Amino acid sequence: MNIVEDLLNHSRLALAKGITAVENEYDNAVEIMTKIYPHTGNAYVIGITGPPGAGKSTMTDGIAKEYRKRGKTVGIVAIDPTSPYSGGAILGDRIRMMDLMGDDGIFIRSMATRGSLGGLSQKAGDAVKLMDAFGMDVIIVETVGVGQSEVDIVKTADTTMVVVIPGMGDDIQAIKAGILEIGDLITINKADREGTDKLNIEMEMMLELNPEHVQWRPPINRTIASRGEGIEEVVNSIEEHHKYLVDSGKLAEIRKKRIKSEITDMINVRVNRYIDKNVVRTPDFEKTVTKLQSRELDPYSVVDGIVGKVLK
Amino acid sequence: MANDTLKTEFKRYMDEADAKCAKFPERPNLEPNRLYTPLDIEGFDYEKDLGFPGEFPFTRGVQPTMYRGRFWTMRMYAGFSTAEESNKRYRYLLANGGSGLSCAFDLPTQIGYDSTDPMAEGEVGKVGVAIDSLADMEILFNQIDLSKVSTSMTINAPASVLLCMYIAVAEKQGVPAAKLRGTIQNDILKEYSARGTYIFPPKPSMRLITNIFEYCSKNVPLWNTISISGYHIREAGSTAAQEIAFTIADGIAYVEAALKAGMDIDAFAGRLSFFWNAHNNVLEEVAKYRASRRIWARIMKDRFHAKKAKSMMLRFHTQTAGSMLTAQQPNNNIVRVALQVAAAVMGGTQSLHTNSKDEALALPTTESVTIALRTQQIVAYESGLADTIDPLGGSYYVEALTNKIEKEAMDYIKKIDDLGGAPEAIAKGYIQKEIQDSAYKWQMDVEQGKRIIVGVNKFTQEEEPPKNLLRVDGSVGKLQAKKIADVKAKRDNAKVKATLAALEDACHKDEKTNLIPFILEAVRAYATEGEICGVMRKVFGEFKAHTAL
Amino acid sequence: MANVKVLVAKPGLDGHDRGAKVVARALRDAGFEVIYTGIRLTPEQIAEAALQDDVNVVALSLLSGAHNTLFPKVVELLKAKGMKNVLVIGGGVIPEADIPGLKAAGIKEVFTPGTPTTKVVEFIKANVK
Numbered sequence: 001m002n003i004v005e006d007l008l009n010h011s012r013l014a015l016a017k018g019i020t021a022v023e024n025e026y027d028n029a030v031e032i033m034t035k036i037y038p039h040t041g042n043a044y045v046i047g048i049t050g051p052p053g054a055g056k057s058t059m060t061d062g063i064a065k066e067y068r069k070r071g072k073t074v075g076i077v078a079i080d081p082t083s084p085y086s087g088g089a090i091l092g093d094r095i096r097m098m099d100l101m102g103d104d105g106i107f108i109r110s111m112a113t114r115g116s117l118g119g120l121s122q123k124a125g126d127a128v129k130l131m132d133a134f135g136m137d138v139i140i141v142e143t144v145g146v147g148q149s150e151v152d153i154v155k156t157a158d159t160t161m162v163v164v165i166p167g168m169g170d171d172i173q174a175i176k177a178g179i180l181e182i183g184d185l186i187t188i189n190k191a192d193r194e195g196t197d198k199l200n201i202e203m204e205m206m207l208e209l210n211p212e213h214v215q216w217r218p219p220i221n222r223t224i225a226s227r228g229e230g231i232e233e234v235v236n237s238i239e240e241h242h243k244y245l246v247d248s249g250k251l252a253e254i255r256k257k258r259i260k261s262e263i264t265d266m267i268n269v270r271v272n273r274y275i276d277k278n279v280v281r282t283p284d285f286e287k288t289v290t291k292l293q294s295r296e297l298d299p300y301s302v303v304d305g306i307v308g309k310v311l312k
Numbered sequence: 313m314a315n316d317t318l319k320t321e322f323k324r325y326m327d328e329a330d331a332k333c334a335k336f337p338e339r340p341n342l343e344p345n346r347l348y349t350p351l352d353i354e355g356f357d358y359e360k361d362l363g364f365p366g367e368f369p370f371t372r373g374v375q376p377t378m379y380r381g382r383f384w385t386m387r388m389y390a391g392f393s394t395a396e397e398s399n400k401r402y403r404y405l406l407a408n409g410g411s412g413l414s415c416a417f418d419l420p421t422q423i424g425y426d427s428t429d430p431m432a433e434g435e436v437g438k439v440g441v442a443i444d445s446l447a448d449m450e451i452l453f454n455q456i457d458l459s460k461v462s463t464s465m466t467i468n469a470p471a472s473v474l475l476c477m478y479i480a481v482a483e484k485q486g487v488p489a490a491k492l493r494g495t496i497q498n499d500i501l502k503e504y505s506a507r508g509t510y511i512f513p514p515k516p517s518m519r520l521i522t523n524i525f526e527y528c529s530k531n532v533p534l535w536n537t538i539s540i541s542g543y544h545i546r547e548a549g550s551t552a553a554q555e556i557a558f559t560i561a562d563g564i565a566y567v568e569a570a571l572k573a574g575m576d577i578d579a580f581a582g583r584l585s586f587f588w589n590a591h592n593n594v595l596e597e598v599a600k601y602r603a604s605r606r607i608w609a610r611i612m613k614d615r616f617h618a619k620k621a622k623s624m625m626l627r628f629h630t631q632t633a634g635s636m637l638t639a640q641q642p643n644n645n646i647v648r649v650a651l652q653v654a655a656a657v658m659g660g661t662q663s664l665h666t667n668s669k670d671e672a673l674a675l676p677t678t679e680s681v682t683i684a685l686r687t688q689q690i691v692a693y694e695s696g697l698a699d700t701i702d703p704l705g706g707s708y709y710v711e712a713l714t715n716k717i718e719k720e721a722m723d724y725i726k727k728i729d730d731l732g733g734a735p736e737a738i739a740k741g742y743i744q745k746e747i748q749d750s751a752y753k754w755q756m757d758v759e760q761g762k763r764i765i766v767g768v769n770k771f772t773q774e775e776e777p778p779k780n781l782l783r784v785d786g787s788v789g790k791l792q793a794k795k796i797a798d799v800k801a802k803r804d805n806a807k808v809k810a811t812l813a814a815l816e817d818a819c820h821k822d823e824k825t826n827l828i829p830f831i832l833e834a835v836r837a838y839a840t841e842g843e844i845c846g847v848m849r850k851v852f853g854e855f856k857a858h859t860a861l
Numbered sequence: 862m863a864n865v866k867v868l869v870a871k872p873g874l875d876g877h878d879r880g881a882k883v884v885a886r887a888l889r890d891a892g893f894e895v896i897y898t899g900i901r902l903t904p905e906q907i908a909e910a911a912l913q914d915d916v917n918v919v920a921l922s923l924l925s926g927a928h929n930t931l932f933p934k935v936v937e938l939l940k941a942k943g944m945k946n947v948l949v950i951g952g953g954v955i956p957e958a959d960i961p962g963l964k965a966a967g968i969k970e971v972f973t974p975g976t977p978t979t980k981v982v983e984f985i986k987a988n989v990k
Binding site for chain 3: 026083092107
């Protein structure tokens with residue numbers, strides 16, 4: 001099969017195989033990505049993140065259904081952490097989206113984080129591009145907001161939504177400090193629980209403190225995603241944010257930033273791997289380390305020497 | 313001996329014994345103590361902790377005479393293929409000394425689909441009998457006098473529909489609802505946490521349950537309106553303490569729902585019944601049954617202020633553990649079942665189903681079902697286990713184990729209360745996670761040889777594949793399709809439409825509107841189960857599992 | 862970095878998921894990426910999920926006796942979707958007599974009650990493409 005040609009002709013199998021190629025870094029991955037690149041840039045990308053147990057995949061399921069109602073096709077990239085012990089993973093998001101199976105306007109891909117050298121954000125970004133080239137109108141990237149690489153992924157979306165739930169206790173502090181800043185939308189899920197009003201006030205106060213929220217103030221929506229309640233309003237908010245980005249010219253700005261950060265990431269990954277392979281995993285390097293330990297060498301001169309050679 | 317002297321003596325004795333058999337390799341997974349003495353039940357108070365059978369806290373049993381009065385009900389769970397086939401099996405069991413019926417329905421029936429529904433493909437008549445309308449139910453109980461037999465039905469999400477069908481069949485036999493005896497499982501919470509045959513979301517499901525409580529308290533007073541089931545929780549992999557803890561937590565939720573609906577505790581609590589597993593560890597199981605009675609009695613009295621003794625009694629049905637049957641050397645299962653029966657009987661069960669030796673392979677044949685029934689009869693008439701009440705009461709070990717299981721279960725119940733009760737703990741996935749962890753641990757223990765299953769990971773042997781398994785052929789689906797077509801051609805379709813419309817209206821009203829009379833009307837008009845559940849699906853929506861691993 | 866992806870699914874209406882969940886966890890602990898899709902699925906839902914995640918293995922579990930209808934249907938649908946080289950395996954209460962038929966229909970191995978999870982892991986490692 002010709003993955004690129006078939007994918008552009010709406011072959012779901014080709015889309016699946018294309019994502020596998022980038023995920024597993026097959027030899028043909030670069031060629032595929034090069035060829036589909038001109039066909040990308042049309043989809044609207046939504047990032048969804050939040051702490052474990054916030055109901056992100058149920059929310060994603062609901063948002064996808066709402067977009068389908070509005071006549072849009074939807075791609076979903078759902079990311080779950082790889083177990084540091086076994087290297088395996090349970091990809092558990094799809095279970096909440098099984099009744100989307102059979103709808104040709106939906107394509108869901110589960111991805112595992114696969115450790116730090118895996119270049120997760122690049123792979124997820126490539127999966128988004130493949131869905132984009134396939135012709136999906138909206139692409140949702142869903143990930144747990146715990147690790148930096150996961151946050152990096154949603155940060156590159158056009159609209160980023162942070163999902164929180166009442167009764168998280170201390171967890172909320174971590175969110176305050178970290179991922180909340182990246183939210184263009186805040187959604188309080190499981191809003192029939194005790195503590196919803198209090199959480200809402202806390203969120204309001206935190207948004208007050210952020211000086212960046214002059215032109216766009218993140219709206220706070222309430223949902224009970226398991227019953228589909230409040231989802232329509234969330235999608236309305238996403239669309240408002242979309243409109244704001246277009247009207248203010250910010251969309252082009254964001255996308256330019258995204259391209260810049262993607263390229264930087266790609267360079268970093270490439271350089272890291274090159275160094276890992278050609279410098280770190282060499283017998284010479286081991287010897288150098290031994291000499292550093294006995295203080296025959298100093299780290300500054302060593303780094304200067306290596307970098308000078310590598311960046312020649 | 314005073315306890316102090318005993319302590320000193322016990323220490324001396326154990327030291328000497330340890331020295332004698334200094335280095336014997338202990339088997340893994342054993343009780344910490346090899347010998348129990350009065351020291352292990354310090355503070356034991358006969359009146360407070362045990363009492364007499366038939367009296368609070370019912371640790372020793374719920375009736376004053378137990379099996380001296382009459383044996384437990386030997387109730388064999390059966391049903392497969394068509395109503396005609398199952399009717400034959402029921403009449404065979406009754407003719408052979410079975411004393412009650414227990415209906416197994418196929419999965420489409422349990423999930424509210426007609427046999428012709430695309431979702432029913434491949435499943436019709438497989439794990440139980442296919443029931444699509446009152447017409448099937450009439451055949452199922454043909455020549456069985458419903459005023460004489462007590463019938464248990466394993467039906468949950470659509471329990472209301474099947475109960476109405478039973479009432480309607482009785483009407484045709486001239487038996488008034490007030491004389492009907494039996495049980496519907498009707499326990500939706502464990503469907504969400506362990507068994508999987510849910511239809512509607514929790515809220516309307518709880519409404520249906522309280523509607524049934526209320527309707528039966530007025531119209532079918534001898535009927536057990538719910539069988540709060542730990543059986544499936546245990547089958548899903550829980551421990552003994554988790555089995556009773558999660559089930560009693562479900563029970564608490566049903567009581568609270570009924571109280572919230574405005575019912576008086578003593579008006580319905582006496583009709584609540586339980587359903588326990590009989591697992592392999594005989595003494596642990598006996599302690600489990602005893603602990604469950606004591607916990608429930610205390611909760612009903614202290615927490616819910618029940619007045620009637622009947623409201624505080626935990627009456628239970630038992631089934632031997634299906635998950636403990638092995639596909640390897642299936643004849644060994646006969647022995648396992650016999651030991652499980654011993655546990656259930658010494659634990660004071662009110663009724664009992666025994667699994668057949670071939671059920672790890674397929675549905676049981678008539679021959680293997682007969683052995684399973686005979687096993688109960690041998691324990692009843694020959695073993696002496698049923699001759700005195702609570703024969704293990706007062707055993708140092710069993711009393712200590714009863715206390716231990718009670719404590720473990722109460723800790724779980726407290727934790728579930730803190731999470732906001734069973735429905736909330738299930739919504740959060742807490743109960744499912746605890747069960748899964750236990751199941752995984754069990755499996756790993758077996759694989760690492762820390763737990764021995766004879767014929768599976770020790771004493772294995774090459775064997776011929778078993779023969780003569782029961783097979784349900786694929787034609788049942790076609791037969792049912794024809795029956796549905798016949799029913800639809802014969803019935804008054806305008807009346808069906810009208811009764812279904814009335815039911816839909818009632819569903820939209822708040823939970824004070826009791827749905828049972830509307831369902832009964834639709835059933836009498838020969839609306840199919842799929843049509844009735846379809847109306848409720850439309851109004852109530854469907855539940856989706858949110859459990860992750 | 863090609864990891865083996867396994868879809869664990871329960872076709873039909875049977876809710877007994879103890880075995881499927883235990884196997885899913887054991888496979889994760891053996892280093893596989895496991896997509897657990899839960900209970901009460903149609904063959905179409907399973908095949909479509911297998912395609913979207915481009916899995917290497919589809920592991921089906923069923924205890925209700927509907928395996929002769931539902932397992933082969935999953936294989937057929939995978940083929941129809943162009944999913945070649947997917948290793949389809951099954952487990953549950955499955956009589957010995959049904960196994961040859963299931964194998965002929967493309968179910969590569971059938972695991973009956975009492976099978977250790979390590980055996981499933983080994984089989985996948987030896988047969989996955």
